[in-house]
Amino acid sequence: MNYKHTALKLTVYFKSKFRFRIPKVYLVCFWLFLIVMGFSQYKPGTGLPPADPDNGGLFLPGGFRAVVVVDSLKGQARHIAVSDNGDIYVKARNHVRNDGYGNIALRDTNNDGKADIIQPFGKYEGRTYGTAMRIHNGYLYYSSELVVYRNKLTPGQLVPDSKMDTIVIDNPPYHEHQTKPVAFDDSGHIYVGWGAGSNASQVANRRPGSPGTGIPDSETEGSPFLVDHGGIWMFDENKLNQKQEEGVKFATGLRSIVALDWDPNSKSLYTINHGRDDLRMLWPAIYTPWESAILPAEEFFKVKQGLNGGWPYYYYDQLKKKKILNPEYGGNKIKEGNGAKLTQPLIGFPGHFAPNDLMFYKGNQFPARYKNGAFMAFHGATNRAPYPQAGYIIAFVPFKNGVPSGPWEVFADGFAKVDPIVNVSNAVYRPMGLAEGPDGSLYVSDTEKGKIWRIMFKGNKKTFGPLQLATMAKRKITKSNIKTPNEITDNLDRGKMLAAAKVYTTYCSPCHQRDGKGDGNRYPPVAGSEWVNGDKTKLISVILNGLQGPVQVKGLPYNEVMPAHGSFLKDDEIAQVVTYIKSNFGNTPGIVTPDEVSVVRKSTSKQ
Known part of the structure; x- marks a missing residue:
């Protein structure tokens, strides 16, 4: 229902029906009533809205279309969530630019696919790493770098007016990789990622040649980071003000966790670990610029309790399909140490793709091959020079029985709008958050402008197959932000370095x-x-x-x-x-x- 349009029609109606003048105060009250109704009693329309003629600039498989929900949010965007009535909740990337608010609520009142109500809300301390935005059991969960919060949602009401609960509290100071993504199982637990502010737990962070701290594979003399960082902790989702020590260390050896999701089909937790950076900068005698650009892998894990991903001692080489000992601990890009004993990833994605969200698809709008599969938002990182920067895509992995049933695919591309991406700042948009709408649409948020897309399937599900996937398969092996670069011809500094x-x-x-x-x-x-x-x-x-x-x-x-x-x-x-x-x-x-x-x-x- 378009409340603004209805209000105008009713105002004209009353003026035409009654000869006496209606006091302005009554008209103002009447308008305010309808606005409140728009915020609190909204019910979604039916059917898919029209797509934008250019799909909002995105390249998608055949039959898929996209509409831009909002072109820009002044607070930018991190993770997003969509309620049962189609309202969108956004974790603001920048509180300062968002009038001090950490969250944003969006509503489309006329089912044209475009948000026409945009409302910032929720003031709490936060910087640009704050991440989580999830809806679970009637609550809206979100996070700063140090705290996981929640508000009880009222059905049909856009902005929650309930008390802000504090669920999990981290200890300051703030540091890099402190993101606090969250996921929920079906047994009353909330899982929270705890990133480690380091490349490989060096004695001197980011200093070339500095050795690592701790002894690899030692349970008593390991890296001090692993005591309370570099892993995933499990808590009671309904208990307030929990400190880290009240939770259970569920997994360790994970450097930076931003993408985290629970798959209800396999009843399992999954994550994609950000691999380390700076192999060339820190160890120029060991790694070539090309090796540093493509290594190490971003690791996609099925997370069972007790998982050890190997960080900071090991990284995963997706070309060799092996865990390799880090140079900070005596590695030379060949030594494996005890890496084979560690949990191996389901998939090793190319280095520096920057996995920032993960979502298992539960809907029925898309063709059957997408059901229960995993969508991933690759934000694009900074460490590929002198080769083009990479990532900046939405990927998809088909699943069966809790494991990938085929190779990863490019589902959506075109966010960066430049090719090659020489500098991160050249990318116009960078995909960040994923959410599934009540009708099975896929929503994608961007960090740079705060843009949000809604991706829909409008083709023939019965005939969807290789022909519709062919264009995206070609992009995977030809586009500079996705393909493995050629060591010689793709070097942007070839023949011109002073x-x-x-x-x-x-x-x-x-x-x-x-x-x-x-x-x-x-x-x-x-x-x-x-x-x-x-x-x-x-x-x-x-x-x-x-x-x-x-x-x-x-x-x-x-x-x-x-x-x-x-x-x-x-x-x-x-x-x-x-x-x-x-x-x-x-x-x-x-x-x-x-x-x-x-x-x-x-x-x-x-x-």
Whole structure:
């Protein structure tokens, strides 16, 4: 029901029927009543809405169409959930841009597929890693980096007015990979991911050559991260204010968990682990740029209680189909150690695809081959230079009896809108969250603009088959953001690297990107940065001695670890890279000499 349209018709009707003038106060009250009805008594329409002529810019298998639900949300978007009446709930990526609210509610009142009510709600502390947004047993669950919350939903009411419950509480301080995704089984448990803020539990985080902490495969002298990070914990879904120690460590050896879901068909928990970064930057004598671009795998696990994924000691090489010992623990890209004894992934996806959501499809709108299969949102990461960045797709894995029944497929592409993706900032959209609507539609959210698509099937389910999948199968092996790159021809720096640019590309661009704009979330820009265009002594000191947040750059907060490059770069290399940064990316040009670096090195002596 379109309440706005109905209100206008009724207003005209009353004015035409009655000769006396209706006081404005009554009309205002009447309008407010109808608006409240729109928020609280809404019932969804029937049938699928029209698709956009261009499917919202997406490439999809034959018979699938898409409509853009909302083109942009000022708070951007992380995970999403859809209620039984079609209302959409969004975890805002940026509370500050969302007027301080952490959540957003959307409603389509006329069944045209477009949200016409957009309402921010829920104020709580949070940064850009806050993730969860799920509906379970009548509650809306969502998370910041440190806390899992929930509100009781009232059927038909868009914005919950119930008390905000606190379910699980993490201990500060905030750090990278602190995302708190959630999943629920059918026995009253909530599962929460606990990411570890490290590449491989190094003594000095992100410092080339720094060894790892702990002894591989030791139960008593292992990495300190594994005590309370790097895994999945299980809690009582109805108990309030639970600390981590009140839960059960369900799985360990998982570096960063953002994608997490329970499959009701196999009654099992599944996740996709973010593999480590920086193999080339941290171990240039062992790994080539090509190996660092495609390794290690993003690991898709069926999570049984007690699973050990092997992090930080091992990574999965999807080409060799083996667990390999990390170089921080004596690995040389060949040694396997005791990796064969660890839980092996169901699938090893290409490195740096960045798996950020997982959803088992339960609906009947799509063709039968999608029933009980797994959809995955690959957000795209930052660590593929000098090769094109990869991911930025929705993938699908068919399932049977709780395990994949075929190879993974590209289900939706076209989010980035550029090919190749040289820098993360070049990607216009990056898929993040997945949700299934009550009619079986698939909803996809984007982090960069806060765009949301609704994907529907409008073809013939009986004839759906290889012909309809052929175009997407071709994209899998031809598009630069999906295919395995050719080591020679796909190298974007082939034949054009200068000494200073090589230092920047090797040690700086994995975080700050080749265009100097950062990734828009974790790593700050050097392009137009006050840290670059201010006192050059301060810039030299930061590169020499490193920096740990929180800091502000161009008005936005960041809280990642920058290693002390003075421990592995010489004065002339530091001078080259500072000069290169100041002379590029729209910055104020300036030359820095090795002597100037030497003076700062001696005066600070923190390397």
